[in-house]
Amino acid sequence: MLKTHNSLKALEVDAQQAIRRVLEDIPIISDIHIPAETQRTELEREVDFVAQVNTRGISWMIVCEVKSTGQPRIVRDAALNLRAAATQFGPRAVPILVTPYLSRDARKTCRELAVHYLDLEGNCRIAFDGIYIERESLSRPxxxxxxxxxxxxxxxxxxxxxxxxxxxxxxxxxxxxxxxxxxxxxxxxxxxxxxxxxxxxxxxxxxxxxxxxxxxxxxxxNYEPPPGEVIRYYTLLHGKGFERAAQQLIDEAQGGVALASFSAAEWLAPYGRVSNHYVYARREMMPFLQSILRAEPAAKGDNLVVTVLDNDGVLRDTIEPHSGIRTTGLVQTYLDLAQAGERGREAAEHLRTERLSWLS
Missing domain, CATH: 1.10.10.10 (Winged helix-like DNA-binding domain superfamily/Winged helix DNA-binding domain)
Structure with missing residues (x-):
C-alpha cells in the first residue's frame, strides 16, 4: 500500500509540474500558485490540486484531477466527477484532467464532456479567457x-x-x-x-x-504476424496449375493449410495479381505441401512464402470462397495485407471496403 501511495503522490507532483510548465508559457497568465496540501481549503481537498492564476487581473481556479490510467472508461467517469466538482468553485473554474497518457479516444471523451486535459506525453487541450492551447504528441509510453x-x-x-x-x-x-x-x-x-x-x-x-x-x-x-517459421520456396507451378495443386493440398490437409495475404485476397476481393504465393500451414503438413506444390527451398528468387505456424488459431476461422480453395478469414487477410507494404495497404483497404464495410 505504501508503494502505491508514494507512486500516486509522485504522479501528482509530476502533474503539478506539467500544469505549471504549460501555464507559464502563456504571457497573459501570471501569479501561478499551487497551494501545498496543508494550505488547501476544504473545497480544494475534494480534488487532487488547484492552481490559482491571474489573467489580466482576473483570478481563475485551475481545478485538476489526476488519474494513473487514461483508459477511456476511467476517463469518462473521472471527467464527469471533475466537471461536477469544478462547478463548486464558481464560474471561473477550469477543470483539467491529468494522466500519464490519454489515447485519442480518451481525448475525444474529454472534449465531448467539456473537460480540459493534459497528459505527461505532451497531449494537451486547455481553453479559457481567450487562451487556447492544443497540442498532440506522437509518443506513447x-x-x-x-x-x-x-x-x-x-x-x-x-x-x-x-x-x-x-x-x-x-x-x-x-x-x-x-x-x-x-x-x-x-x-x-x-x-x-x-x-x-x-x-x-x-x-x-x-x-x-x-x-x-x-x-x-x-x-x-499494432499488428504482429502469427508466430511461426517463415520458409521461402520456389515452385514452377503458376496460374491454373498452382490453383489445382493448392486445391489438392487443401483437400488432403483437412484444415491444416490456408492461402494467406495476397493469395487469399485474390479470392476474397481481387485488387491486383502478385507473383508470389502465400500460405499458412501446420508443421505436420509440410511434407505434403512441398510434394504437392513442388516446392524447393530458395535462398533467393522465391515465389512461395510459407509460414509454419506455432499456433494454429488463424486457421480456426478460414473460409472457402471457391470450391476446394481455403483462405484465411476476412479479418486475418486484412491484417496481413495491411502490413505488406504500400501495395498491401491498398489491397487491404480494398478488401475492407468490399467485404468488411460493416466494421466501420
Missing amino acids: QVIKRELRSLFKPKSAQVLRVLLLHPNRTWKVTDLAQESGVSLGHISNVTSALIDREWGSRDEDGFKLTKPGAVLDNWRD
Whole structure:
C-alpha cells in the first residue's frame, strides 16, 4: 500500500509540474500558485490540486484531477466527477484532467464532456479567457504499447476474430469461449480490456462490441504476424496449375493449410495479381505441401512464402470462397495485407471496403 501511495503522490507532483510548465508559457497568465496540501481549503481537498492564476487581473481556479490510467472508461467517469466538482468553485473554474497518457479516444471523451486535459506525453487541450492551447504528441509510453500488443497476442486474437466476424452479436462468456477455443479466464481478460477502452460493453445479456472499427484499426496499427517459421520456396507451378495443386493440398490437409495475404485476397476481393504465393500451414503438413506444390527451398528468387505456424488459431476461422480453395478469414487477410507494404495497404483497404464495410 505504501508503494502505491508514494507512486500516486509522485504522479501528482509530476502533474503539478506539467500544469505549471504549460501555464507559464502563456504571457497573459501570471501569479501561478499551487497551494501545498496543508494550505488547501476544504473545497480544494475534494480534488487532487488547484492552481490559482491571474489573467489580466482576473483570478481563475485551475481545478485538476489526476488519474494513473487514461483508459477511456476511467476517463469518462473521472471527467464527469471533475466537471461536477469544478462547478463548486464558481464560474471561473477550469477543470483539467491529468494522466500519464490519454489515447485519442480518451481525448475525444474529454472534449465531448467539456473537460480540459493534459497528459505527461505532451497531449494537451486547455481553453479559457481567450487562451487556447492544443497540442498532440506522437509518443506513447512503452507500457501502453505493451498493453495494446498483449490484447492482440495469438490467444486474444482468436477471441477478437470471432467478435469482429459477428460485431452485432451479444455473447455469453461460455459461448464465446467455445467459439474461440480459449479459456473462460482469458475471455474475461479480453472483454475487460475492451470495456476499459470503451470498445465493448457488458450487460445482463452478455458482452458486445460497440466499436468494431476501432478494434480493427488499433489491431492493424499494432499488428504482429502469427508466430511461426517463415520458409521461402520456389515452385514452377503458376496460374491454373498452382490453383489445382493448392486445391489438392487443401483437400488432403483437412484444415491444416490456408492461402494467406495476397493469395487469399485474390479470392476474397481481387485488387491486383502478385507473383508470389502465400500460405499458412501446420508443421505436420509440410511434407505434403512441398510434394504437392513442388516446392524447393530458395535462398533467393522465391515465389512461395510459407509460414509454419506455432499456433494454429488463424486457421480456426478460414473460409472457402471457391470450391476446394481455403483462405484465411476476412479479418486475418486484412491484417496481413495491411502490413505488406504500400501495395498491401491498398489491397487491404480494398478488401475492407468490399467485404468488411460493416466494421466501420
